[in-house]
Amino acid sequence: MRTIIRHISIIGIIILYFSNSGVSAQTADSTQWTLQDCIQYALKKNVTVRGSELTYKSNTVQVNQARANQLPSLNASVNQHFSWSKNNGISNSYSGANSTDYGVNSSLTLFNGAKLTNAVKQADLNLQSSNYDIQTNKETVSLNILNAYLQVLYAQEAVTNARNQIQSTKGQVDLASEKLSLRVISRSDYLQVKSELASEKLTLANAEKDLAIARLNLMQMMELPVTDNFHIIRPVLDSLVNQQRNPIPQDIYLKALGFKPEVKSVELSKQSAALDVNIAKAGYLPRLALNAGVNTGYTSLQTGNDYRTQLSDQLTPSVGLSLSIPIFDNRQVKSNVELAQIGTQNAELQEIDVKNQLRKEIEQACTDVKSAQIEYEASVEKYDAANESYLVAEEKYRQGLINSVDFLVQKTNQITAQSNLLQSKYNLIFSYKILDFYSGVPLTL
Numbered sequence: 001m002r003t004i005i006r007h008i009s010i011i012g013i014i015i016l017y018f019s020n021s022g023v024s025a026q027t028a029d030s031t032q033w034t035l036q037d038c039i040q041y042a043l044k045k046n047v048t049v050r051g052s053e054l055t056y057k058s059n060t061v062q063v064n065q066a067r068a069n070q071l072p073s074l075n076a077s078v079n080q081h082f083s084w085s086k087n088n089g090i091s092n093s094y095s096g097a098n099s100t101d102y103g104v105n106s107s108l109t110l111f112n113g114a115k116l117t118n119a120v121k122q123a124d125l126n127l128q129s130s131n132y133d134i135q136t137n138k139e140t141v142s143l144n145i146l147n148a149y150l151q152v153l154y155a156q157e158a159v160t161n162a163r164n165q166i167q168s169t170k171g172q173v174d175l176a177s178e179k180l181s182l183r184v185i186s187r188s189d190y191l192q193v194k195s196e197l198a199s200e201k202l203t204l205a206n207a208e209k210d211l212a213i214a215r216l217n218l219m220q221m222m223e224l225p226v227t228d229n230f231h232i233i234r235p236v237l238d239s240l241v242n243q244q245r246n247p248i249p250q251d252i253y254l255k256a257l258g259f260k261p262e263v264k265s266v267e268l269s270k271q272s273a274a275l276d277v278n279i280a281k282a283g284y285l286p287r288l289a290l291n292a293g294v295n296t297g298y299t300s301l302q303t304g305n306d307y308r309t310q311l312s313d314q315l316t317p318s319v320g321l322s323l324s325i326p327i328f329d330n331r332q333v334k335s336n337v338e339l340a341q342i343g344t345q346n347a348e349l350q351e352i353d354v355k356n357q358l359r360k361e362i363e364q365a366c367t368d369v370k371s372a373q374i375e376y377e378a379s380v381e382k383y384d385a386a387n388e389s390y391l392v393a394e395e396k397y398r399q400g401l402i403n404s405v406d407f408l409v410q411k412t413n414q415i416t417a418q419s420n421l422l423q424s425k426y427n428l429i430f431s432y433k434i435l436d437f438y439s440g441v442p443l444t445l
Contacts, residue, residue, distance in 0.1 A: 034233045035149050035445050039142045045223035046141050052134045059127040066123040070116050072108040097301045113282030129268040135261035146443050148218040153321035154426040155211035162204035165188050169197045169284045189404040235445040240429050247366040253359050266354045273347035276340035283333035287324040372428040379424040386417035391398040
């Protein structure tokens, strides 16, 4: 019954989430996927993300245990004894007796060098750190899905361009066939154009293969079983192209230090490692505990008193203090302290490494954006020039002013320029999104 209620609650939360966020829940049977749909599905299925969530749950248990260790312990005990003794003067004669002991005991640690308190603090830090680890893993998955999604969009556009080129070339083949029949051009000129059509069909086949691979890669990254009934929604990307950004790496880095989850996680891990030293040093100090208990019992050897009377008469409450003073422990505490100090130094190095890696990635992202913008602008200019030359050559070819070889040279230049422009376009979009990622902007298209 509790399981059913829990499942109903989870379903209600999911419905509420998607109704508030405006993102429709996708299933494996869905046919149209936005970028957000793909990311959300991948986050639910990704093993690394789910594993980090289990680590968070485990650390939650550790926090509860650390807090419970500060509470008094309480134990009850019951002991039943049976004994036999030989009767004096009577051969092979024994008499038996039984006794029962009851006890309730409690113990509370009053002082142990703040070991329990520091353990609670450390468990809280580890819990917070594991939460940031979940966010880090989710960011990594989201970024990979974005890249795969853009690869599909790029492949789709490459297929469209290849099909358009084939349609254009088919018209040119028809024109060449008419000219051949009128003996305006030679058969070799006709075969040149026809060969170009075959080459463009091969280009289309390769583009369709690349599209299939890109779709496969995206579905596998999402942990979605491969299906032909999978299509992504093509967003409008015009506003994402050539935004003329001039990012400053140091400004983005300083901003990223304040919110990137991997930085937060490693900072908390360093604090947790520092508490390890304090916990280890507590082993040098005495431990003081308060003990209390109540004991009573019954024995059949005591005549004249019934069971209840004996329990009442033998009721023995006790209260006491116990002090444990470490004198010699074979260097155990000192070794623990030294190992904890080494762990703290290692945590500091990890923090430096994570921050250095973040700085390098941001510097690379800023450089990539600037380079991608220059490359895109150059590709636009080259395509415009190549396309204009192609249009002029196409008109001349129709009028018979140039042969097929000269025409196909211009056509090849136009196709190459178009392909380079398409690559630079998506490279620029992805570079912008990487920069947005380090600037704290949500990954959307």
